[in-house]
Amino acid sequence: MTATVHRLETRGQPSLDPMIALVAVDMNLVNAVILDRMQSQIPLIPELAGHLIAGGGKRMRPMLTLASARLLGYTGTRHHRLAAAVEFIHTATLLHDDVVDGSDLRRGRRTANNIWGNPATVLVGDFLFSRSFELMVEDGSLKVLKILSAASAVIAEGEVNQLTAQRSIGLSEERYLAIIGAKTAALFAAACRIAAVVAERNEAEELALDAYGRNLGIAFQLVDDAIDYVSDARVMGKDTGDDFREGKVTLPVILAYARGTPEDRAFWEAAIAGRRVADADLAHAIALIRRTHAVDDTLARARHYGQRAIDALGPFPSGAAKAAMVEAVEFAIARAY
Numbered sequence: 001m002t003a004t005v006h007r008l009e010t011r012g013q014p015s016l017d018p019m020i021a022l023v024a025v026d027m028n029l030v031n032a033v034i035l036d037r038m039q040s041q042i043p044l045i046p047e048l049a050g051h052l053i054a055g056g057g058k059r060m061r062p063m064l065t066l067a068s069a070r071l072l073g074y075t076g077t078r079h080h081r082l083a084a085a086v087e088f089i090h091t092a093t094l095l096h097d098d099v100v101d102g103s104d105l106r107r108g109r110r111t112a113n114n115i116w117g118n119p120a121t122v123l124v125g126d127f128l129f130s131r132s133f134e135l136m137v138e139d140g141s142l143k144v145l146k147i148l149s150a151a152s153a154v155i156a157e158g159e160v161n162q163l164t165a166q167r168s169i170g171l172s173e174e175r176y177l178a179i180i181g182a183k184t185a186a187l188f189a190a191a192c193r194i195a196a197v198v199a200e201r202n203e204a205e206e207l208a209l210d211a212y213g214r215n216l217g218i219a220f221q222l223v224d225d226a227i228d229y230v231s232d233a234r235v236m237g238k239d240t241g242d243d244f245r246e247g248k249v250t251l252p253v254i255l256a257y258a259r260g261t262p263e264d265r266a267f268w269e270a271a272i273a274g275r276r277v278a279d280a281d282l283a284h285a286i287a288l289i290r291r292t293h294a295v296d297d298t299l300a301r302a303r304h305y306g307q308r309a310i311d312a313l314g315p316f317p318s319g320a321a322k323a324a325m326v327e328a329v330e331f332a333i334a335r336a337y
Contacts, residue, residue, distance in 0.1 A: 014330035016058060022324045023066035026080060030062050033084035037131045048112050048124045052091055055107050060328075061191045062087045064216075067328075068195035068209050071313075071321040078198045081135045085148060086191045088132035093155055093183075095125035100163065101246055143197050151190035158182025167247035169272045173254050177218070180225075185217030208312050212325065215309035220332045222302035225250035226295045227336050229286050241282040247272050251301070255294035256285075264288055299336055306333050 020027075038049045062083035069079040097103070098111040099118045105111060113121040129152070136145045162179045165171050192213035196206040228243045229252055243250055249272060257268045270276040271285060289295055306329045316322055 014327050014334045016060070016063075016328060016331050018320070018324040019063055019067055019328050022070060022320055023063050026066045026069075026083075027059065027063065029077075029080045030059075030066070030083045030087070033081055033135075034087055037084065037088070037135065038128070040127070044116070044120060045124055045127055048116050048120060049091065049128060051109075051112055051115070052094060052106070053087075055109050057107060059087060061090050061187055064188065064191045064213060064325075064328075065195050067321055067325055068192045068212075069199060071209075071316055071319075071325065072195060072199040072201055072205070074195065074199040076198065078139055079195060082139055082144060082148075082194055082198065083191075085132040085135040086187065086194075088128045088135070089148065089152055089155070090187060092125040092128040092132070093159070093187075095121050095128070097159065099125075100159070103242070139198075141197060144194050147190050147194055147197065151186045154182045154186040158184075158186070162248070165249060167272050167274065168249060169253075169257060169269050171249040171254060173251065176249070176251055176254060180218055180221040181214070184221040185214045188217030188220070189214035205315065208315055211312035212309045215305045215312065216329055216332060219302040219305040219309065219329065222251060222298055222305065223332060223336045226252055226298040226302070228252075229289050230295055230336070241285070244271065244282055244285055245277045247274055251298045252289050252294040253285075255297055256289045256292045259292040259294070260288060299333070302333055302336075306330070 034053060038046050038053065040046055065079055065083040065086055094106065095112055098106060099113045099121050102113075103111050104114045111121075112124070132152075133149070136148055139145075158179050158181070161175070162183060165175065165179065189210045190213070192209040193206050196209050225243065228240065228250070230240075244253075253268065253272070257265060260268065267276060267281075267284065267288070271281055309329045310326050313322055313325060
């Protein structure tokens with residue numbers, strides 16, 4: 001029998017709706033776990049955590065755990081608590097990221113650190129990390145614990161790597177990819193892989209789901225970094241140019257700097273060092289990025305990783321779950337258009 005070949009291509013407007021519908025019943029159970037486990041006798045903890053958790057995120061990472069379980073035909077309930085653990089890890093990293101970045105806006109709303117301050121935000125992030133590990137221990141699988149704890153460590157390493165690379169215009173594309181592979185793609189990969197563990201599938205299927213999640217995560221972050229220069233707060237939930245003003249060297253900047261004239265390079269060196277961050281400077285940066293086709297080529301790389309994610313699903317049978325997971329990749333790419 002010839003396997004169905006999926007190709008990443010523009011056809012209408014892809015959405016997460018098929019995946020949302022696929023896991024809706026399971027997601028209600030995951031949300032119940034999240035609501036229960038974010039509670040505390042200290043009122044500030046659920047208040048602050050709830051601000052971000054209820055802030056309009058798509059819950060993509062726990063949905064990937066649920067969709068992967070559905071792809072494998074798993075009919076148990078272990079994946080509900082583990083999907084909640086994945087979401088707690090993600091939420092904790094967002095809380096910490098906003099403190100590190102000094103962000104005032106996320107998903108169009110004021111950040112927790114902007115409302116409650118940095119100390120409370122860091123501590124509630126720590127609380128959510130602790131809750132995630134409680135859920136992992138309750139599951140009882142050392143293999144699941146190893147996968148998710150390793151991902152948590154890799155995410156932290158990626159964030160530190162990004163912090164040390166901040167305002168470094170000489171950042172290489174290889175190091176940039178290592179950063180996003182750690183800080184974003186590692187949790188996507190782990191979220192998918194643990195489904196194969198609870199479903200008691202073989203290592204080849206574990207690794208296939210890991211590859212799907214990892215490549216989707218890289219594509220997802222590449223698109224985020226591209227549309228920081230071509231979008232607005234209504235699309236991204238943050239202002240255009242936030243990465244530029246924070247001195248983050250993302251792939252569009254790396255490509256524009258490499259392809260620029262000596263005058264262009266001097267501008268980028270001053271801008272990333274924090275000396276050229278006015279609105280007029282941002283407009284000039286966007287013009288340079290467009291002239292050098294840096295966003296187009298960033299999105300081309302995103303499509304490449306997206307196709308790798310789709311290819312990783314090749315061994316699995318066709319059906320609603322596989323179709324939804326393919327469309328999730330197409331959605332991740334289409335956000336830029």
